Amino acid sequence: DTEVTQTPKHLVMGMTNKKSLKCEQHMGHRAMYWYKQKAKKPPELMFVYSYEKLSINESVPSRFSPECPNSSLLNLHLHALQPEDSALYLCASSQVLGGGGYTFGSGTRLTVV
Amino acid sequence: GNSVTQMEGPVTLSEEAFLTINCTYTATGYPSLFWYVQYPGEGLQLLLKATKADDKGSNKGFEATYRKETTSFHLEKGSVQVSDSAVYFCALSVLNTGNQFYFGTGTSLTVIP
Numbered sequence: 001d002t003e004v005t006q007t008p009k010h011l012v013m014g015m016t017n018k019k020s021l022k023c024e025q026h027m028g029h030r031a032m033y034w035y036k037q038k039a040k041k042p043p044e045l046m047f048v049y050s051y052e053k054l055s056i057n058e059s060v061p062s063r064f065s066p067e068c069p070n071s072s073l074l075n076l077h078l079h080a081l082q083p084e085d086s087a088l089y090l091c092a093s094s095q096v097l098g099g100g101g102y103t104f105g106s107g108t109r110l111t112v113v
Numbered sequence: 114g115n116s117v118t119q120m121e122g123p124v125t126l127s128e129e130a131f132l133t134i135n136c137t138y139t140a141t142g143y144p145s146l147f148w149y150v151q152y153p154g155e156g157l158q159l160l161l162k163a164t165k166a167d168d169k170g171s172n173k174g175f176e177a178t179y180r181k182e183t184t185s186f187h188l189e190k191g192s193v194q195v196s197d198s199a200v201y202f203c204a205l206s207v208l209n210t211g212n213q214f215y216f217g218t219g220t221s222l223t224v225i226p
Contacts, residue, residue: 006156033214042202042216043157090156101147101206102214106156 002027006091006105014113015081021108023074023091031055031097032074034066035090037107043090049074050097081112115140119203119217126193126224134188134220136177136203144205146170146179146186151200151219160188160201193224 004025013019023032031050035043047066048056054066063085065077074091088109092102120135138144145164149157161170166181175190186203203217 040200040219040221042219045214088156092157101145101159101162102157103159104149104157109154 002103004091004093004103004105006089006108008108009106010109010111012111012113013078013081015083017081018077018079020078021076021089021091021110023076023105024072025093025103026072027093027095027103028071029093029095029103030071031094032068033092033094033102034074034076035092037088037090047076048097055097078110081110083112086111115144115205115207115215117203117205117215117217120220122200122219123221123223126222128195128224128226129192130224132188132190132193132197132222134201134203134222136186136188136217138184138186138203138205138215140184140205140207142207144207146177147204147206148175148177148186148188149202149204149216151202153199157202193222195224195226198222198224 007022033048034046037043045058046060049068052068063080067075088107090107091105094102116139118137147162148160150160151157161172163170163179169178177186177188200219200221202219206214
């Protein structure tokens with residue numbers, strides 16, 4: 001298995017909703033990442049997990065809450081989002097932190113209404 | 114610090130034309146270099162990579178050579194196809210530096226029949 005799987009592919013949520021994005025990989029990678037990508041822009045790093053521990057939080061608002069239940073899974077919990085949070089959310093993994101190239105999932109297209 | 118400077122787009126080419134997308138970098142330490150491709154509505158896919166000076170990465174007819182003397186990693190393809198229309202991101206990473214995976218701004222390529 002050489003993929004990163006993200007669900008759902010599309011999500012529409014209201015500003016008072018709570019939802020979660022899921023990411024799964026079975027490549028034995030020990031580093032996992034959440035990125036946010038706006039249209040026509042490069043991905044922006046949000047969170048980094050290394051060996052299931054939060055390694056980097058790039059000053060992301062608390063309405064985004066990451067969770068790494070085990071080495072294969074990464075969640076992003078969403079609560080009280082704003083319309084400007086609408087974007088493509090990408091999960092990625094790598095063998096170790098910062099090394100070897102990242103494998104990206106196909107993303108979740110989030111729309112906040 | 115670490116950064117990637119990428120050729121501005123958008124680029125429009127006719128089918129079978131020669132493609133060059135310029136990418137230069139600055140890095141502390143010894144970076145690995147990557148080209149990622151993003152097709153419309155999808156996540157990022159690793160196109161090719163090079164991990165040390167003078168390495169040539171290649172895939173699907175695309176090539177890029179890691180040039181330490183000019184700090185460059187230009188993407189080339191001899192004959193583009195309509196299916197190559199996508200956004201191309203140059204990126205670098207430095208092992209064990211707490212992520213750090215740096216993207217260029219992306220170059221949008223449109224190939225017309």
